[in-house]
Amino acid sequence: METKTKMKSCGKNFIKELEDILSRRERRPIENPAYVRAAVIVPLFNKDGSCHILFTRRTQEVKHHKGQISFPGGAFDEEDGDLRNTALRETFEEIGLRKEDVRIIGILDDIVTITNFIVTPFVGYFGYPYPFRLSQREIDELIEVPLSVLLDPACFSEREIIDGSQKRLVYNYQYGPHSIWGATALILRQFLGLLSSL
Numbered sequence: 001m002e003t004k005t006k007m008k009s010c011g012k013n014f015i016k017e018l019e020d021i022l023s024r025r026e027r028r029p030i031e032n033p034a035y036v037r038a039a040v041i042v043p044l045f046n047k048d049g050s051c052h053i054l055f056t057r058r059t060q061e062v063k064h065h066k067g068q069i070s071f072p073g074g075a076f077d078e079e080d081g082d083l084r085n086t087a088l089r090e091t092f093e094e095i096g097l098r099k100e101d102v103r104i105i106g107i108l109d110d111i112v113t114i115t116n117f118i119v120t121p122f123v124g125y126f127g128y129p130y131p132f133r134l135s136q137r138e139i140d141e142l143i144e145v146p147l148s149v150l151l152d153p154a155c156f157s158e159r160e161i162i163d164g165s166q167k168r169l170v171y172n173y174q175y176g177p178h179s180i181w182g183a184t185a186l187i188l189r190q191f192l193g194l195l196s197s198l
Contacts, residue, residue, distance in 0.1 A: 009046055009049055009050060009051055010044050010045065010046050010051040010052075010125060010147075011046075014051070014198070015044075015103075015105060015125055017198050018105055018106070018123065018194070018195075018198065019105045019106055021106075021194055021197055021198070022105060022106025022107065022108075022123065022194070023106060025194075027107055027108070027109055028109040028110065029109075029110050029120075030110040030111075030112060030118050031118075032112075032118060034116070035112065035116050035117060035118045036075055036076070036116060036117045036118070037075070037076040037083065037086075037117070037118055037120070038073060038074055038075045038076060038086070038117045038118065038119045038120070039073050039074075039076065039083040039084070039086040039087035039090070039119065039120045039121070039122060040070070040071035040072060040073025040074075040087055040090075040119055040120075040121050040122070040187070041071060041072055041073055041087045041088070041091050041102065041104075041121075041122050041123075041124045042071055042108070042121055042122070042123045042124065042187065042188075042191055043071070043072065043091070043097070043102070043124050043125070043126060044105075044123065044124065044125045044126075044147075045125065045126055045127070045128040045130075045144075046128055047128050047129075047144060047146075050146050050147070050148060051146070051147040051148075052128075052144050052145060052146050052147060053144075053145050053147060053150065053188075054072075054095075054142060054143070054144055054145075055069050055070065055071065055142070055143040055144075055145060055178075055180065055184070056069070056070055056071070056072050056094060056095060056139045056140075056141070056142060056143070057069050057070075057139065057140045057141045057142075057143060057178075058070055058138060058139065058140065059136075059137065059138055059139065059140045061137050061138070062137070062138050067140075068181075068182065068184070069143060069178055069179070069180045069181075069184060070183075070184050071121065071184060071187065072087075072090060072091040072094045072095050072097070073086070073087050073090045073091060073094075073119070074086070074090035074093075074094070075090075075117070077089070083120045083122075084104065084122060087120070087122045087124075088102060088104075093135060093138075094134070094135050094138050094139050095132050095133070095134055095135070095139060095142065096131070096132050096133030096134070097126060097130065097132065101126050101127065101130070102124045102125070102126050103124060103125045103126070104122050104123070104124050105123040105124060105125055106122070106123050107120065107121070107122055107123070108120075108121040108122075108123065108187060108190050108191060108194075109121075109190060111183055111186045111187055111190075113182070113183040114182075117183075119183060119187070121187045121190075121191070123191065143175070143178055145175045145178075145180075147195075149175060150173055150175075150188065150192060151192060151195070155173050155174055155175065156171070156172070156173055156189075157171075157172050157174065158170065158171060158172065159172045159181065161181075170182055170185065171185035171186060171188075171189055172185060173185055173188060
C-alpha cells in the first residue's frame with residue numbers, strides 16, 4: 001500500500017528514488033550487429049495529481065508496428081552519436097517534445113523485437129500540460145495512462161498471437177479499449193517491476 005501511495009504523484013522524491021534505483025542496478029545491454037539499434041523514452045508526467053505514462057499510437061503509414069501502441073522513439077542514426085540522442089530526437093520528431101524539456105532519469109535493459117530491432121529504453125520525465133505537435137505520418141494519437149492503473153494486476157494478461165505459422169504468448173496491458181502489447185509491454189513490465197522496490 002505504501003508503494004501505491006508514492007505512485008500517486010511523480011514528485012521530486014519519487015523521481016529521485018527512481019533515479020537511484022536505475023543508477024545502482026546492473027543494466028543488461030544486448031549486442032548483435034545483425035540487428036538494428038533503436039531507442040525509446042518511457043515518458044512520465046503528473047496529471048491531476050497522479051503519475052502517468054505517455055504512449056503513442058502509430059499510424060498505418062509507418063514501416064514497422066503499424067497501428068500499435070508504443071513509446072516515442074525510433075531507429076539510431078549515425079548523426080545521433082548515441083542512443084540517448086536517438087530517443088530524444090525521435091521523440092521530438094514524433095510528438096514535438098523538446099529534448100531540453102525532458103529529464104532523463106535512467107536506462108532500462110535492452111529488449112529485442114520480432115522485427116529485428118534492439119531497443120534501448122530511457123526513462124524520462126517532463127512537465128505537463130505540454131504543447132505536443134504530432135507527426136501526422138507517424139502518430140495517430142497520444143494515450144495518457146495513470147501509473148496506478150498499470151500497477152493493478154487486473155490490467156495485465158498474457159495473450160496468444162499468430163506470428164507467421166506459429167502461435168506466441170505475449171504480455172498485454174489493457175487500458176479501456178487500448179491494448180499495450182509486444183515490445184512496449186516488455187519494456188513496461190520491466191519498468192513496473194522496478195517500482196516494487198520503491
